[in-house]
Amino acid sequence: MRGRQPRDPPRPAPARAYHRRVPDPRPDDVTPSAAATTVPDLAGPLLPWYLAARRDLPWRAPDATPWGVLVSEFMLQQTQVDRVLPRWHAWLDAWPTPADLAAALAGDAIRAWGRLGYPRRAVWLHAAALQIVERHGGRVPDDLDALLALRGVGNYTARAVLVFAFGQRHPVVDTNIRRVLARAVDGVAAPGPPNARRDLAAMARVLPRDAGRARQFTWAIMELGALVCTARTPACDRCPITDRCRWLLLGRPATTSRPARRQARYEGSDRQARGRIMARLRAATTPLTEDALIAGAPDATQARRALASLVRDGLAVRAEAAEASQTRPSGARPGDGADEPHPCWRLP
DNA sequence: AAGGCGGGGTA
DNA sequence: TACCCAGCCTT
Numbered sequence: 001m002r003g004r005q006p007r008d009p010p011r012p013a014p015a016r017a018y019h020r021r022v023p024d025p026r027p028d029d030v031t032p033s034a035a036a037t038t039v040p041d042l043a044g045p046l047l048p049w050y051l052a053a054r055r056d057l058p059w060r061a062p063d064a065t066p067w068g069v070l071v072s073e074f075m076l077q078q079t080q081v082d083r084v085l086p087r088w089h090a091w092l093d094a095w096p097t098p099a100d101l102a103a104a105l106a107g108d109a110i111r112a113w114g115r116l117g118y119p120r121r122a123v124w125l126h127a128a129a130l131q132i133v134e135r136h137g138g139r140v141p142d143d144l145d146a147l148l149a150l151r152g153v154g155n156y157t158a159r160a161v162l163v164f165a166f167g168q169r170h171p172v173v174d175t176n177i178r179r180v181l182a183r184a185v186d187g188v189a190a191p192g193p194p195n196a197r198r199d200l201a202a203m204a205r206v207l208p209r210d211a212g213r214a215r216q217f218t219w220a221i222m223e224l225g226a227l228v229c230t231a232r233t234p235a236c237d238r239c240p241i242t243d244r245c246r247w248l249l250l251g252r253p254a255t256t257s258r259p260a261r262r263q264a265r266y267e268g269s270d271r272q273a274r275g276r277i278m279a280r281l282r283a284a285t286t287p288l289t290e291d292a293l294i295a296g297a298p299d300a301t302q303a304r305r306a307l308a309s310l311v312r313d314g315l316a317v318r319a320e321a322a323e324a325s326q327t328r329p330s331g332a333r334p335g336d337g338a339d340e341p342h343p344c345w346r347l348p
Numbered sequence: 349a350a351g352g353c354g355g356g357g358t359a
Numbered sequence: 360t361a362c363c364c365a366g367c368c369t370t
Contacts, residue, residue: 265360
């Protein structure tokens, strides 16, 4: 048998899965070596272009608070700027500080999230606000590990807050940056599979030394990916770095790598079933029976499965019996019998 | 490493 | 229709 010795005593699991967290690149990863030759100067042409072409976004304004930046990053996870803007304003009007959100019900956050999609993000942002109050006195932390320990904050969001809210110099990599670097530096049409450590090192290689310029450069390269160097039809005729983009200089070769995993069709999916239930929960002012939640669903089994998954995600909770008064048969009283024929559900 | 998770806009 | 989007979490 294996001689497992007590020299390796079991230790309590960390509160968060730090093993998945990726540290900033070490200088060794960034310093040009024999393998990593010179990289093009992207900041030179990109910064002036950005100053002229940038969108006027409120979370980039000088008066944006770290909390406002954090809220924007949550909302922008897989959701486009135009859809986020109105919800971001309403959110900060309602909850200008983490403490304001922490004092609210998660259900109010879910309602304010509206149809932005992935409503778990609203639950996570609410949980993060509670953590910010409990651990950091209500101030958004300006430390990488502290940010990564917040619910719903991953490698992108944590560094985005450090850079955009606090002006620190860190590499940041999102889907736009991955694509621009794949084309401009690697000379390929599309980035390979995401690899946080490698992607961060690639960004670190082109990041200006000065923290202020690095911040502007990060905004700039993301803006380029969003407005010019787009996934489908890049507008190279409007690109400020055509003289040094390796992909363009190679003649824009088609991608050779396997396309990224596709998302399953939405029509008829469990996601759609969840979305329908969430719409009813958001609209309801009193708890709803399961029958009311799944009425009209094309697949009742799927709808019940969706409701169960929403409960697991903290997006729906069982209502207390007293709250569901309208569903109780007349004459019945709380505690009558052991049966509870009409379980009810509401937002948390 | 892969799969689940919204929903709207665009080609 | 299929693809895309300022990702994160779980398994």
